Amino acid sequence: MELRVEIFARIRRDARVQGWSIRRLARVHRVSRRTVRQALAAAEPPPRRVPARSAPKLDRFRAVIDQMLIADLDAPRKQRHTAQRVFDRLVEEHQAVISYSTVRQYVKVRRAEIAFEAGKAPIEVFVPQEHAPGAEAEVDFGDVWVDLAGVRTRCYMFAFRMSHSGKSVHRVYPTCGQEAFLEGHIEAFETLGGVPAKHIRYDNLTSAVTKVIYGAGRQRVENERWVLFRSHYGFDSFYCEPGMKGAHEKGGVEGEVGRFRRNFLTPVPVVDSLVELNAKLRGWDEGEDQRRISHRLRTVGQDFALEAPLLAPLSAESFDPGLALTPRVDRSSLVTVRSAKYSVPVRFINRKVRVSLRATEIRIFDGRTLIATHPRTVARGGQCVQLDHYLEVLRIKPGALPGSTALAQARESGVFTPAHDAFWAAARRTDGDTAATRELIEVLLLHRSMEACDVIDGITAALLVGAVSSDVVAVEARRVAFERNAGWIRPDYHPGAKAEVVEHRVVSLTQRRLADPAAVIAGLPPDKRPLPSVAGYDELLRLRPQPSPPPSPKEQIS
Structure with a gap:
C-alpha cells in the first residue's frame, strides 16, 4: 500500500x-x-480486491459437516468432533477426496457460527469497572519453584492485591493449605495496616469453600474455621464463577501472580529457607510502590496512600492461623505431624500435646505453655530434632550423644559450634569419654539461662587456660554478660593494646596437674613471697597448761 x-x-x-x-x-x-x-x-489508491477462495470439492459436504457440529451442541465437552475427526469421517463414510486444511478452516468458522445461532455461545462483553478506594481486594495462589537448601522444591505464592491501587503483598509457603491461606491474609492485613471495607474476591478454593451450590447464584457452603476468621477480622467474601468463566472477575490478581513470578522469581531463586525468601519478597513489595500501572497517572504507592485511611481497622486480638492437632509423644520424644516428626522435651513422653500447624513453622503446647517451636519440614518423612530437648536423658546415657540425630542436626544448623567441639575434645583428653560428655552436657544446659554468645565466650576463655570445667565456663560467661550489659571497660585496657594479647582470667590449679612445685603456671606472675611457716603455732604450744601426772600406787593406798 x-x-x-x-x-x-x-x-x-x-x-x-x-x-x-x-x-x-x-x-x-x-x-x-x-x-x-x-x-x-484520486490521491489514495483503491483497495486491492482479495479474490474469494472457492472450495468446489467441499460444497457437497457442507451439510454433512454442519450436522456433525449441530450434534456437538448437546454432546459432552470431551466427546465432541475435532477437525481431524470430521475429516476422518468424511473419508471413511463418504469417500471424500478433499484436503484436511480445507475441512479444518471450514470447521473453525462454522463451529462458532452454529453455536451463536443456537444461543449456546453468546458473545461475551466485558464492562469496565471502577473500584472504590479501600473497598475491595483480590486473593489467589500461584505455583513457584525454589532452590531450597540445594533442592528444587515446588512452593506456593500467596498474592493479595488491592483492587483500587494495585498495592500487592506476596508470600511464599511450602503448602497452599488453609494454614497458609490464613497466614497470608494476616501478613497482608498487617502490612497494609487494615482490612478492605467491602469484600475480598476468591476462587472456590477448598480452604474457604466446602461446597458450591450450583443454580443458587454465588451461594457457597463455607468452611467453619474460615467463617470464624472472617468474623474475627470483619470482612465479607465474594466468590467468582467456577472454572474459567469466573477468572476475569478477579483478573487483577490473576495477572499479578504471573507478572510478579516473571519479574522477581525468574530465574529460580536460590535460598536456604523460605524465611529468607519472604524477607526478599517484603523488600520487592516495597519497591513496587514506585511502579506505574499502564495508563494511570499516579504510582501504586501514591494511590495506596489515598485508600489506606479508608481501610477498616485491624482487630486488637490476634488470630492463630495454625491448624490445631493433638498428637501423642512417642518414646523417642517425637510427635508426628503430616508425615514429619518433631521433637519435644523428654519429660512429655507418652503424653498428648497440642500442635499449632502453621505454614512455615510448628508450635507445640502443653496446655497454654509453649514447649517447642520448629520450622516446618517440607520433606515427607523428615525429622526436625533439637539437642536441647534430650539433655536430661543424655546426662544418664552420655554414650548416646556422639551418634545422635539431635547432635547431627545441631551441628548442621550451627547451634553446636566448633567451640563446643573443642571443649569436648579437651575434656576427653583429661577426663575420659563419659565424664567429658557429662561436662559438655552441663555446658549445653547453660544455654537455657544465658545467651549463646556469652556461653561461647566462656568456653573460649576456659580453653585458653586449659580449664575444661562447666563451672569455669559458667563463671566466665556470666562475667562477659555482666560487662556487656553494664557497658564496662576494664581498667587495664588502653587503646594501644595489641589485639592478640590474651588476658588469662581463670586458672585451674587442679587440672594443670603440677608435677614440679617450681613450675610457672601460664598467666600468673612469679610468686616471690616466702614459704608459709607454722612457727607461730609452735609458740602457742608452750602456753598450753601441762596435765598433772597420775598419782602413784602408794598415794592411792594412803
Missing part, C-alpha cells in the same frame, strides 16, 4: 508539473494506463 501511494504521488506530480500525457506517464512510471487514470482521479 505504501509503495502504491508513492507511485500515485509521482504520477500526479509529473502530470501537474510536466503536463505529460497518460501514455507517457504510463511508459515513464512503468504502470498501466488504468493505474495512471486511477492516480489522476
